[in-house]
Amino acid sequence: MSQARAGWSPDSPVEYPPVFVWPPRPAAAARWFAGYPGYLWPFNIVYVLVAIGVWCWATPSVSTMSTWAVGWVGFVLVRNAVLMTAWYGAFHLRLYIRKSQEQRFKYNVKWPAARNDRFTLGSQARENVVWSLASGLPIWTAWEVVTLWLFASGRIRWIHFSDHPIWFIVLMLLIPVYRDLHFYLVHRLIHWPPLYKTIHSLHHRNTNPGPWSGLSMHPVEHMLYFSAIAIHWIVPSNPVHAMFTSFHLMMSPAPGHAGFEHIEVGPGGIDTHGYSHYLHHKYFEVNYADGVLPLDKWFGSFHDGSPQGDAAMKARRLKRSSSSPVQSDQAPRTASSPVIDAGASSGGGASPQGREQRC
Numbered sequence: 001m002s003q004a005r006a007g008w009s010p011d012s013p014v015e016y017p018p019v020f021v022w023p024p025r026p027a028a029a030a031r032w033f034a035g036y037p038g039y040l041w042p043f044n045i046v047y048v049l050v051a052i053g054v055w056c057w058a059t060p061s062v063s064t065m066s067t068w069a070v071g072w073v074g075f076v077l078v079r080n081a082v083l084m085t086a087w088y089g090a091f092h093l094r095l096y097i098r099k100s101q102e103q104r105f106k107y108n109v110k111w112p113a114a115r116n117d118r119f120t121l122g123s124q125a126r127e128n129v130v131w132s133l134a135s136g137l138p139i140w141t142a143w144e145v146v147t148l149w150l151f152a153s154g155r156i157r158w159i160h161f162s163d164h165p166i167w168f169i170v171l172m173l174l175i176p177v178y179r180d181l182h183f184y185l186v187h188r189l190i191h192w193p194p195l196y197k198t199i200h201s202l203h204h205r206n207t208n209p210g211p212w213s214g215l216s217m218h219p220v221e222h223m224l225y226f227s228a229i230a231i232h233w234i235v236p237s238n239p240v241h242a243m244f245t246s247f248h249l250m251m252s253p254a255p256g257h258a259g260f261e262h263i264e265v266g267p268g269g270i271d272t273h274g275y276s277h278y279l280h281h282k283y284f285e286v287n288y289a290d291g292v293l294p295l296d297k298w299f300g301s302f303h304d305g306s307p308q309g310d311a312a313m314k315a316r317r318l319k320r321s322s323s324s325p326v327q328s329d330q331a332p333r334t335a336s337s338p339v340i341d342a343g344a345s346s347g348g349g350a351s352p353q354g355r356e357q358r359c
């Protein structure tokens with residue numbers, strides 16, 4: 001790792017997990033899966049524990065959620081508002097207000113400007129908070145309460161750990177992989193120039209992102225992004241699975257957009273692994289996935305942060321521009337998407353009574 005004057009960058013290229021490799025590397029794959037840091041630790045374990053805790057102790061009863069009522073929906077909205085604000089606020093407070101580790105491990109050497117009229121309300125932080133809480137929060141909550149109502153009213157299949165222990169665990173383990181695939185597909189879709197210009201360019205205003213940039217999206221992007229939870233309408237699941245998907249969706253953009261590779265907290269600190277997505281915010285047309293599945297490598301949009309990755313990206317751009325007068329795959333360079341400012345600163349038949357025994 002190096003902390004040059006231009007900001008932190010890795011000494012070695014960004015790599016995918018040692019899973020989709022040939023020849024196979026079973027020992028390295030096992031270390032990645034169960035080691036620290038790795039697939040499970042620390043973030044996915046945190047998201048699972050939060051999801052279980054919220055389901056057990058901060059979610060209305062199944063009988064209450066089986067019929068629509070303002071009371072329980074309002075409760076979930078307020079609970080989600082508190083959790084979203086606490087999670088994103090904790091990152092922002094530590095890294096950007098208290099500046100507890102100054103610029104150590106910060107990708108971009110500049111701090112987002114306190115005043116920047118390119119953003120609504122005159123600052124990146126204010127715009128990010130407004131879009132997250134005014135659009136992200138209600139749309140996330142809407143997807144969640146519809147899913148909870150479908151479970152509670154017996155309209156979708158509800159499996160129990162005691163009946164399907166292996167499937168229960170396998171599904172839990174696959175959710176972050178599924179999230180990566182869903183995110184990649186939605187992300188590619190909204191980089192289609194007409195959708196980019198009207199929808200996704202809002203998120204890409206953040207060329208020097210901070211934690212709150214993670215959910216600073218256009219409402220249509222929020223609708224698409226949080227739609228990942230609808231998989232549980234089709235695949236036999238337990239509400240705990242849906243809550244894991246829901247909280248993974250809400251929580252994971254914070255470390256992914258923190259703007260720091262390493263957070264100096266506790267013994268040893270925590271790696272965010274946000275560099276790959278930072279490069280996406282910097283170059284627009286690389287690294288659409290989030291680092292679990294090597295989709296960008298397979299489909300030719302991977303940038304590993306190295307000079308070779310840079311050269312490959314430039315060669316792709318050159319090839320496109322020479323083959324077509326319109327750079328159809330490239331993000332439109334509009335006022336709202338500046339080039340790179342480097343930081344201007346048991347089945348559904350189970351009885352409701354049985355399902356109340358949730359934890």
Ligand SMILES: [Zn+2]
Binds near residue numbers: 214257277281
């Ligand atoms: Zn982003």
Ligand SMILES: [Zn+2]
Binds near residue numbers: 187200280284
């Ligand atoms: Zn994008």
